[in-house]
Amino acid sequence: MIASARIRGVLAPVVTPFKADLAPDSKRFIAHCKWLLSQNCGLAVFGTNSEANSLSMEERAMLLDELVAAGVDPSRMMPGTGCCSIMEAVKLTKQAVGNGCAGVLMLPPFYYKDVTEEGLYRYFSEVVQRVGDARLRIYLYHIPPVAVVGITTGLVERLLAAYPNAIAGMKDSSGDWNNTKTFLDAFAVRAAGPAPTTRAARTFDVFVGSDSFLLANMRNGGVGTISATANVNPAAIHKLYVACTEKSKFENRESNLEDPPSRKATARLDLEGLQAKLNVVRQVFSSRKFSSMIAALKQAIAIYAHDPAWRTVRPPLVELTTEQANTLASELKAIAFTMPGL
Amino acid sequence: MIASARIRGVLAPVVTPFKADLAPDSKRFIAHCKWLLSQNCGLAVFGTNSEANSLSMEERAMLLDELVAAGVDPSRMMPGTGCCSIMEAVKLTKQAVGNGCAGVLMLPPFYYKDVTEEGLYRYFSEVVQRVGDARLRIYLYHIPPVAVVGITTGLVERLLAAYPNAIAGMKDSSGDWNNTKTFLDAFAVRAAGPAPTTRAARTFDVFVGSDSFLLANMRNGGVGTISATANVNPAAIHKLYVACTEKSKFENRESNLEDPPSRKATARLDLEGLQAKLNVVRQVFSSRKFSSMIAALKQAIAIYAHDPAWRTVRPPLVELTTEQANTLASELKAIAFTMPGL
Numbered sequence: 257m258i259a260s261a262r263i264r265g266v267l268a269p270v271v272t273p274f275k276a277d278l279a280p281d282s283k284r285f286i287a288h289c290k291w292l293l294s295q296n297c298g299l300a301v302f303g304t305n306s307e308a309n310s311l312s313m314e315e316r317a318m319l320l321d322e323l324v325a326a327g328v329d330p331s332r333m334m335p336g337t338g339c340c341s342i343m344e345a346v347k348l349t350k351q352a353v354g355n356g357c358a359g360v361l362m363l364p365p366f367y368y369k370d371v372t373e374e375g376l377y378r379y380f381s382e383v384v385q386r387v388g389d390a391r392l393r394i395y396l397y398h399i400p401p402v403a404v405v406g407i408t409t410g411l412v413e414r415l416l417a418a419y420p421n422a423i424a425g426m427k428d429s430s431g432d433w434n435n436t437k438t439f440l441d442a443f444a445v446r447a448a449g450p451a452p453t454t455r456a457a458r459t460f461d462v463f464v465g466s467d468s469f470l471l472a473n474m475r476n477g478g479v480g481t482i483s484a485t486a487n488v489n490p491a492a493i494h495k496l497y498v499a500c501t502e503k504s505k506f507e508n509r510e511s512n513l514e515d516p517p518s519r520k521a522t523a524r525l526d527l528e529g530l531q532a533k534l535n536v537v538r539q540v541f542s543s544r545k546f547s548s549m550i551a552a553l554k555q556a557i558a559i560y561a562h563d564p565a566w567r568t569v570r571p572p573l574v575e576l577t578t579e580q581a582n583t584l585a586s587e588l589k590a591i592a593f594t595m596p597g598l
Numbered sequence: 599m600i601a602s603a604r605i606r607g608v609l610a611p612v613v614t615p616f617k618a619d620l621a622p623d624s625k626r627f628i629a630h631c632k633w634l635l636s637q638n639c640g641l642a643v644f645g646t647n648s649e650a651n652s653l654s655m656e657e658r659a660m661l662l663d664e665l666v667a668a669g670v671d672p673s674r675m676m677p678g679t680g681c682c683s684i685m686e687a688v689k690l691t692k693q694a695v696g697n698g699c700a701g702v703l704m705l706p707p708f709y710y711k712d713v714t715e716e717g718l719y720r721y722f723s724e725v726v727q728r729v730g731d732a733r734l735r736i737y738l739y740h741i742p743p744v745a746v747v748g749i750t751t752g753l754v755e756r757l758l759a760a761y762p763n764a765i766a767g768m769k770d771s772s773g774d775w776n777n778t779k780t781f782l783d784a785f786a787v788r789a790a791g792p793a794p795t796t797r798a799a800r801t802f803d804v805f806v807g808s809d810s811f812l813l814a815n816m817r818n819g820g821v822g823t824i825s826a827t828a829n830v831n832p833a834a835i836h837k838l839y840v841a842c843t844e845k846s847k848f849e850n851r852e853s854n855l856e857d858p859p860s861r862k863a864t865a866r867l868d869l870e871g872l873q874a875k876l877n878v879v880r881q882v883f884s885s886r887k888f889s890s891m892i893a894a895l896k897q898a899i900a901i902y903a904h905d906p907a908w909r910t911v912r913p914p915l916v917e918l919t920t921e922q923a924n925t926l927a928s929e930l931k932a933i934a935f936t937m938p939g940l
Contacts, residue, residue, distance in 0.1 A: 278684070278724070309709035312685040313655060342620070342913060343654040365914045366709065367651035369744055372889060375914035382620070382913055402711055404746060405914075547714060571684060571724055572707045572717035572747075 262393070262424060262461055263334060263358035264479040266470075266494045268292050268486035269303025271553055272311065272319070274568040280315050284566065286326045288487075288557070291598055293332060297490035299323075300361055302336035304402055304429070305484040305550050310570040313344055317351055330356040334482070338363030338397060342379060346386045349394075359393035359424055361482070366403040376405070377414050384422045392422045399429035399465065406430070409442050416443065416460065427482050429465025433472055436464055444477040467493045468538055471531040474500035484549055488556050488595055489537045496530040503527065540587045551576050555584055560595040604735070604766060604803055605676060605700035606821040608812075608835045610634050610828035611645025613895055614653065614661070616910040622657050626908065628668045630829075630899070633940055635674060639832035641665075642703055644678035644690075646744055646771070647826040647892050652912040655686055659693055672698040676824070680705030680739060684721060688728045691736075701735035701766055703824070708745040718747070719756050726764045734764045741771035741807065748772070751784050758785065758802065769824050771807025775814055778806055786819040809835045810880050813873040816842035826891055830898050830937055831879045838872040845869065882929045893918050897926055902937040 270292065273284035289299050301323065302308035302316050311319075316335075324330055337348035337360040345362065352360050365371075365379050384392065396415075398407040407426060415423045428436045443460035464473040467483040470493065474480075486493050503525050546552040551569050555576045558566035567575045576584065612634065615626035631641050643665065644650035644658050653661075658677075666672055679690035679702040687704065694702050704725070706718050726734065738757075740749040749768060757765045767786075770778045785802035806815040809825040812835065816822075828835050845867050888894040893911050897918045900908035909917045918926065 304709075309682040310684070310707065312683045312689075315683075315685065340651040341654045341657075342652070343657065347654075365652065367646075367744065368890075368914055369746075371914040372916055375889075375916045378913035378916065402709065404711075547717075548710075571720035572710055572713040574714055574717045574720065 262459075262479070263298055263332070264461065265298060265497050266296065266467075266480055266486050266490060267298035267300040267334060267463070267482040268490060269300045269305035269336075269482055269484060271487050271550065271557070272306045272308070273554075273566055274570060275565070276568065278568070278570055280311065280319055281565070282319060282322045284563075285319060286323060286328065289323060289328050290326075292487070292490055293329065294597060295490035296494040297486050298358075299328070299333045300336065300427075300482045301333060303361060303482065304336075304399060305487065305553065306336065307550060307570050307573065308336050310573070313339075313348065316348060320351060320355065324355050331358050333357045334359045334361050334395060336361045336363065336397070338365075340365045340367045342382050342386070345383050349383060349387050349392065350389070353387060353389045353392050356391075359395050361395045361397050361427055363397045363399070363403055364405045364407060366405045369404055371405060373408060373411050373414070376407075376411050380411075380415055380423075381418065384419050390421065393424035394422055395424055395461070395463065396426040397429070398426055398435075401429070401431065409438060412439070412443060412460070423460070425459075425461030425463065425479070427463045427465050431466065433469055436462065436469060436473060436478070437476060440473070440476045440478055444479075466538070467496075467534045468531075470496055470534070471500060471527050474504070484553060485534070485538050485541055487553050488541070488560075489534065489593075491596070492530070492534055492537070496527065496534060499525045499527055499530055536591055537593060540584070540591065540593075546576055546580055546584065547574050552580075552584055555581050556588060556593075556595070557598070559585055559588070561598050604801075604821070605640055605674065606803065607640060608638065608809075608822055608828050608832060608839050609640035609642040609676060609805070609824040610832060611642045611647035611678075611824055611826055613829050613892065613899070614648045614650070615896075615908055616912060617907070618910065620910070620912055622653065622661055623907070624661060624664045626905075627661060628665060628670065631665060631670050632668075634829070634832055635671065636939060637832035638836040639828050640700075641670070641675045642678065642769075642824045643675060645703060645824065646678075646741060647829065647895065648678065649892060649912050649915065650678050652915070655681075655690065658690060662693060662697065666697050673700050675699045676701045676703050676737060678703045678705065678739070680707075682707045682709045684724050684728070687725050691725060691729050691734065692731070695729060695731045695734050698733075701737050703737045703739050703769055705739045705741070705745055706747045706749060708747045711746055713747060715750060715752050715756070718749075718753050722753075722757055722765075723760065726761050732763065735766035736764055737766055737803070737805065738768040739771070740768055740777075743771070743773065751780060754781070754785060754802070765802070767801075767803030767805065767821070769805045769807050773808065775811055778804065778811060778815060778820070779818060782815070782818045782820055786821075808880070809838075809876045810873075812838055812876070813842060813869055816846070826895060827876070827880050827883055829895050830883070830902075831876065831935075833938070834872070834876055834879070838869065838876060841867045841869055841872055878933055879935060882926070882933065882935075885929075888918055888922055888926065889916050894922075894926055897923050898930060898935075898937070899940070901927055901930070903940050
């Protein structure tokens with residue numbers, strides 16, 4: 257990877273394992289991160305699915321330091337650092353940048369509602385200025401079903417104009433493709449091809465918050481997905497991502513490619529088929545019959561790693577009941593789901 | 599005040615002054631708290647109107663220590679200590695209890711939405727057990743317009759059954775009188791009269807989150823209000839509170855009163871008139887033409903204390919524009935509003 261290239265592709269909002277006393281379990285956390293990397297999956301640690309907002313500042317700081325100390329590559333990390341308090345967001349972001357993380361995924365301050373675009377602009381502006389580091393790459397995190405406070409095109413426009421280097425992109429977890437398309441059309445239109453390097457600072461990289469939109473995102477100028485199910489199904493999601501980029505390279509017949517795929521190889525790529533397979537897995541995990549997708553993901557890891565400790569979640573979430581766990585197990589078995597190498 | 603009596607009456611969610619660099623201004627904060635106490639107003643520091651969720655953990659801890667060190671009476675304090683993280687809520691709550699605060703006002707964990715009653719029960723249960731102090735008095739904070747996650751009667755029932763001493767009451771900021779009435783009817787029905795002492799542990803004290811419901815609350819078994827406008831209009835709100843308790847004492851003709859008010863005195867109490875006066879003030883501050891009520895409250899203090907520094911708010915909030923400030927000033931002048939002794 258070229259040093260200055262942006263992080264792209266498939267990332268997992270890494271689920272955070274807890275011990276019986278609810279303390280973060282760094283040993284299992286590091287092991288899961290290493291497995292995800294082995295599946296070509298980047299690490300959006302401290303995301304919504306990481307229960308990061310149930311972690312204290314100290315716990316997040318400690319886990320990030322432990323990951324780096326364990327040799328996990330920070331250039332493959334995009335930690336969540338958005339907090340309601342500017343001061344806390346700055347502290348976590350500084351730590352991430354100082355550790356060489358590829359970027360940070362930043363929630364808007366989510367307690368106060370009905371805030372103005374001006375207020376949100378000032379929040380992010382304060383963070384960029386107080387971090388004061390040219391290496392900072394912020395990915396704005398739009399997840400209105402949870403944070404309620406969202407990211408608007410007007411906000412992105414103002415932030416990009418003021419901080420074209422620091423504002424690197426966004427994750428759209430609205431679950432609304434029309435919204436993603438609006439941001440893609442407004443900010444991500446550019447020539448297809450490999451991730452730009454020197455011009456990278458001027459592009460806006462859109463990740464979709466669900467792998468179910470990965471194909472649509474890649475066809476419309478997006479750069480990948482940061483998806484909950486990447487915690488359990490990373491290889492298949494990465495396969496679609498690679499197929500999309502290969503197809504795009506071929507169709508654009510770019511002359512500057514070092515490794516142009518043959519017509520024969522790309523013609524065989526059934527993108528819709530790969531997307532459909534991902535959707536089948538996601539459908540199991542996102543079923544309303546489970547208390548939360550987070551609990552279901554952890555339950556699946558517990559099953560496939562033969563490690564019941566993985567079931568634990570922090571309140572206000574609750575782990576799956578035995579009955580729900582059995583249902584999940586049989587549904588995953590029915591679709592021949594596996595987690596190779598876990 | 600009897601040592602074990604519960605805190606009741608009028609409390610202000612104390613607005614937090616900031617310096618130009620957005621650091622908390624403890625000098626102005628302490629002065630405002632002392633002024634509020636001089637107006638018979640208790641201190642619900644670190645509430646929604648305090649911009650507490652825009653403060654870091656360290657800033658809240660520091661401000662509380664500074665208040666106590668400045669001689670502000672902790673038995674008149676009910677700091678907000680609810681956080682998304684159990685660990686942080688425990689830390690702040692321990693500090694408050696250790697400092698002798700009358701109680702803590704606790705938001706539910708507000709990031710994850712659609713959580714179950716079981717999950718919220720586990721959250722509060724963990725906090726009570728981890729704080730592990732018989733002096734702990736929790737007031738559950740129901741503010742669905744902001745936190746979205748709310749407090750249900752089912753949750754209160756379970757918590758009261760498990761922790762009858764620690765679960766002391768609630769603040770209802772739903773803005774929906776029917777909701778307050780539901781909680782009053784379910785948990786607050788008891789003989790009128792002075793605050794119970796030995797039996798105090800078994801009662802559930804309902805504060806309304808707006809002084810506009812104070813009269814209704816007092817007539818239906820409530821114990822007071824924790825209201826934003828108490829920051830600027832504490833004496834008038836306290837006057838209604840006292841009038842309600844006097845009237846209640848008289849009407850119940852309790853034989854054990856040491857100071858029964860005369861029929862003549864209480865007959866003159868025009869409770870509706872006092873409530874109507876409060877509503878006029880509140881209407882000015884809650885007008886949608888201001889960016890937020892918090893900014894309007896701070897602007898009013900800036901005006902009446904001749905101290906423009908009070909205007910500052912932290913992003914994502916924005917201070918009033920000059921035009922809005924002028925409008926506020928003239929509207930307050932029109933209703934002959936004053937802040938005596940500020």
